[in-house]
Amino acid sequence: MRLVTVLLILLLGAAAVWSFAAARAHGWWFPENVSVFGARIDALFDLNLWITGGVFVLVFALLAWTVARGALPGRARPVHGDLRLELVWTLVPAAIFVGLAVAQLDEWRELKYAGARPHVAVTARVVASQFDWHFVYPGPDRRFDTLDDLETTYELVVPAGEPVVLQLVSRDVIHSFFVPGLRLKQDVVPGMRPEVWFEVRGPADLELVCAELCGWGHYKMAGRVRVVPRAAFDAHLAALERAFRSNGKDER
Amino acid sequence: MTAPSSLLRRRVFSTDHKVIGVQFLLFSAFFLVLGGLTALAIRWQLAWPWSRVPIVGKALYPATGGVMTPEGYTVLFTLHGTIMIFFVIIPLLVGAFGNFLIPLMIGARDMAFPRLNAASFWLMVPAGALIVASFFVASGGPASGWTAYPPLAPIASAAAGRGLGQTLWLVSVFLAGVASTLGALNYVATVVMLRARGLSWTRLPLTVWALFFSAIIQLVALPVLTAGAVLQLFDRFLGTGFYTPAHLVVNQFTPESAGHAVGGQPLLWQHLFWFYSHPAVYVMVLPAMGIVSDVLAVHGRKPVFGYRPMVFSMGTIVVLGMFVWGHHMFVSGLDPAAGTAFMLSTILIALPSSVKVFNWLATLWGSRPRYDAAFLNAVGFVAMFVIGGLSGIWLASTPVDVPLHDTALVVGHFHFVVFGGSVFAAFAALHHWFPKMTGRRLDERLGKLHFAGTFVLTACVFLMMHQLGMAGQPRRVADPYVYAGLAHLKPLNVFISKSAFLLAAWQGFLVVNVVKTLLAKPEGERNPWDANTLEWETASPPPHANFEAELVVARGPYEYGVPDGPRDHRRQVGPG
Numbered sequence: 019m020r021l022v023t024v025l026l027i028l029l030l031g032a033a034a035v036w037s038f039a040a041a042r043a044h045g046w047w048f049p050e051n052v053s054v055f056g057a058r059i060d061a062l063f064d065l066n067l068w069i070t071g072g073v074f075v076l077v078f079a080l081l082a083w084t085v086a087r088g089a090l091p092g093r094a095r096p097v098h099g100d101l102r103l104e105l106v107w108t109l110v111p112a113a114i115f116v117g118l119a120v121a122q123l124d125e126w127r128e129l130k131y132a133g134a135r136p137h138v139a140v141t142a143r144v145v146a147s148q149f150d151w152h153f154v155y156p157g158p159d160r161r162f163d164t165l166d167d168l169e170t171t172y173e174l175v176v177p178a179g180e181p182v183v184l185q186l187v188s189r190d191v192i193h194s195f196f197v198p199g200l201r202l203k204q205d206v207v208p209g210m211r212p213e214v215w216f217e218v219r220g221p222a223d224l225e226l227v228c229a230e231l232c233g234w235g236h237y238k239m240a241g242r243v244r245v246v247p248r249a250a251f252d253a254h255l256a257a258l259e260r261a262f263r264s265n266g267k268d269e270r
Numbered sequence: 271m272t273a274p275s276s277l278l279r280r281r282v283f284s285t286d287h288k289v290i291g292v293q294f295l296l297f298s299a300f301f302l303v304l305g306g307l308t309a310l311a312i313r314w315q316l317a318w319p320w321s322r323v324p325i326v327g328k329a330l331y332p333a334t335g336g337v338m339t340p341e342g343y344t345v346l347f348t349l350h351g352t353i354m355i356f357f358v359i360i361p362l363l364v365g366a367f368g369n370f371l372i373p374l375m376i377g378a379r380d381m382a383f384p385r386l387n388a389a390s391f392w393l394m395v396p397a398g399a400l401i402v403a404s405f406f407v408a409s410g411g412p413a414s415g416w417t418a419y420p421p422l423a424p425i426a427s428a429a430a431g432r433g434l435g436q437t438l439w440l441v442s443v444f445l446a447g448v449a450s451t452l453g454a455l456n457y458v459a460t461v462v463m464l465r466a467r468g469l470s471w472t473r474l475p476l477t478v479w480a481l482f483f484s485a486i487i488q489l490v491a492l493p494v495l496t497a498g499a500v501l502q503l504f505d506r507f508l509g510t511g512f513y514t515p516a517h518l519v520v521n522q523f524t525p526e527s528a529g530h531a532v533g534g535q536p537l538l539w540q541h542l543f544w545f546y547s548h549p550a551v552y553v554m555v556l557p558a559m560g561i562v563s564d565v566l567a568v569h570g571r572k573p574v575f576g577y578r579p580m581v582f583s584m585g586t587i588v589v590l591g592m593f594v595w596g597h598h599m600f601v602s603g604l605d606p607a608a609g610t611a612f613m614l615s616t617i618l619i620a621l622p623s624s625v626k627v628f629n630w631l632a633t634l635w636g637s638r639p640r641y642d643a644a645f646l647n648a649v650g651f652v653a654m655f656v657i658g659g660l661s662g663i664w665l666a667s668t669p670v671d672v673p674l675h676d677t678a679l680v681v682g683h684f685h686f687v688v689f690g691g692s693v694f695a696a697f698a699a700l701h702h703w704f705p706k707m708t709g710r711r712l713d714e715r716l717g718k719l720h721f722a723g724t725f726v727l728t729a730c731v732f733l734m735m736h737q738l739g740m741a742g743q744p745r746r747v748a749d750p751y752v753y754a755g756l757a758h759l760k761p762l763n764v765f766i767s768k769s770a771f772l773l774a775a776w777q778g779f780l781v782v783n784v785v786k787t788l789l790a791k792p793e794g795e796r797n798p799w800d801a802n803t804l805e806w807e808t809a810s811p812p813p814h815a816n817f818e819a820e821l822v823v824a825r826g827p828y829e830y831g832v833p834d835g836p837r838d839h840r841r842q843v844g845p846g
């Protein structure tokens with residue numbers, strides 16, 4: 019059973035390493051990133067993966083080795099501890115962990131701190147409700163909650179090559195605005211109006227996922243985010259406005 | 271102290287900690303089956319969405335001819351999480367092993383408050399009955415996840431199942447909370463007051479230390495969740511609005527129009543909930559850590575390496591563990607500065623865990639293991655726990671958590687901790703202490719077979735969930751393939767589900783082992799493993815009041831590998 023156990027440990031270790039090494043080739047990796055900050059998140063993930071991966075390989079090798087060595091003759095040496103060793107395996111991991119944490123502080127500040135918000139007007143308001151995504155543009159007067167606000171549903175269109183700021187609003191329960199291709203996720207909490215911001219260099223067509231349980235239809239609360247050049251974005255808004263006008267006339 | 275004479279008092283309404291421990295064991299075994307079945311149904315839906323659920327489908331979903339409904343799926347993962355945490359892992363490690371072991375390992379005749387102890391079990395019975403009943407409510411079972419976030423949970427109109435089912439869920443969690451608090455109070459008092467003569471704190475086995483520490487977590491943090499659940503009940507029935515913001519329109523219902531107070535904060539619940547429910551992870555894993563330390567020493571015939579660092583690191587986990595709950599809220603709208611603080615505290619809490627892993631490795635180094643089932647499961651715990659711990663670091667890293675939060679990666683992460691960790695430790699404990707509980711050793715060959723298959727299949731089920739999450743598969747989604755970008759993950763989900771069914775079937779070896787052993791003639795050996803601690807100083811199973819005479823402890827629990835003398839160990843009691 020000694021060898022079987024060693025084999026099992028090695029097998030698990032190898033499977034874990036393989037599952038990450040082979041992931042890209044099988045499409046089990048993150049979807050392609052298109053946002054500027056997303057590239058930095060990916061780099062930080064790689065840093066995390068390499069550091070924890072190194073620790074993982076070291077620990078599994080030690081575990082397999084200690085279990086394999088057990089068939090020695092005689093009794094074990096009754097060692098109760100060793101202060102120097104304890105210091106080593108407390109201080110070295112402490113340095114690594116603290117270093118890893120510090121290395122990620124800047125990026126977190128860029129992502130969420132209000133001070134990092136780009137100085138541009140809110141591009142669109144995202145309104146979540148069971149189980150749809152709605153989007154509101156401020157319209158020609160550039161102000162929300164006025165008569166000329168433009169509303170769409172399912173697909174959010176935003177401009178490429180410039181910072182985009184979204185305001186997230188929920189009408190009912192908590193939802194979560196998750197765009198894997200942007201590495202962006204923010205819960206949409208009723209009573210709060212969190213803002214998110216990002217920038218995409220070129221055109222992209224992305225999936226929008228609801229990532230917080232919001233009721234029975236949570237699984238199908240899908241949407242899209244389409245990033246288009248500025249000119250196409252303006253044309254899109256103009257088309258929305260035309261549709262809105264003609265609708266309004268019909269109703270009157 | 272004489273044993274009560276009536277059978278009912280001895281076996282059912284007993285105040286004997288051993289009987290209560292066995293009752294908790296049977297209780298959690300029953301719920302393990304239920305929780306396991308919900309897991310399999312979840313896996314069925316994720317692999318083959320909207321296809322007829324075999325065997326139980328017709329009975330559970332008659333309206334659709336046996337096809338799961340989206341509401342039904344939501345109920346399933348709500349109950350899976352609730353049952354596994356509150357009715358399986360905590361009652362198993364803390365309730366069953368805690369009750370059975372604490373008085374025996376400290377040389378006490380019973381708990382400090384035997385009646386309180388019995389009350390803590392008998393409150394769990396209605397709690398369990400309510401959670402089972404909630405599944406069968408005609409208007410739908412509880413369907414807000416085990417996290418029960420408002421406004422989804424308290425506002426009855428939010429969807430089907432938010433009516434009676436959710437009420438039963440809340441009352442059940444409340445009762446379980448009260449039960450655990452009573453039990454914890456009793457454990458702390460027992461360890462402080464009733465240790466045998468000579469059993470100083472530094473001679474306490476690590477299992478007792480661990481159970482003591484988890485009881486402290488429960489005493490400090492659990493009342494917060496229990497009170498939070500009461501506030502949710504107030505919001506539902508008394509028109510308060512602790513968690514309800516203004517201007518909601520939930521399924522055409524406005525709280526204001528119904529006379530409910532508004533102006534509350536959904537995030538308040540998340541704080542109250544995670545203030546206990548994160549430390550609850552340590553309630554589930556600290557006892558496992560203690561058990562594994564003891565099993566590795568006894569079955570490795572070598573002292574635990576670094577006794578004091580082991581105790582100190584557990585204490586650090588208790589204290590630091592109270593200050594990390596916010597890592598569940600990095601993307602919740604929590605102030606990002608608080609996110610920074612919670613990131614630092616969460617990454618720091620990896621430190622005591624890694625200290626423990628290195629001390630286990632050092633304990634194993636140069637040991638003379640028997641390679642029996644108890645030992646193997648303890649080694650399995652270490653391997654699995656390392657994986658769960660390391661992926662925890664990614665989730666503690668705020669920027670990296672953003673894309674990973676609420677994905678299948680999180681599911682994989684905590685199952686490595688709770689299934690790979692706590693459950694393997696429970697298997698180790700079962701093999702190690704079964705002879706004390708029943709006077710019979712479990713069959714080693716069946717035990718090893720059970721371990722090997724469970725080890726491999728656990729990896730098959732949970733390992734690749736990391737990749738699913740990286741690829742963007744969210745948690746709690748009845749049909750991931752609604753998203754075109756996730757369609758290619760189906761073969762992986764099918765593989766995971768098939769492995770899960772095999773993993774469940776493989777537990778048959780454990781069941782056969784237990785039944786077969788119970789039917790065999792008792793050996794009644796007092797100390798089959800040549801262990802040092804006090805529970806082995808009495809008959810197996812121990813009599814009422816535990817010990818024939820008062821015990822006097824002369825040394826620490828880990829004197830193994832003694833170089834001279836006929837035996838390789840020195841018991842805690844007696845001259846040598």
Ligand SMILES: [Cu+2]
Nearest residue numbers: 228230232236
């Ligand atoms: Cu949702």
Ligand SMILES: [Cu+2]
Nearest residue numbers: 547548551598
């Ligand atoms: Cu947590």
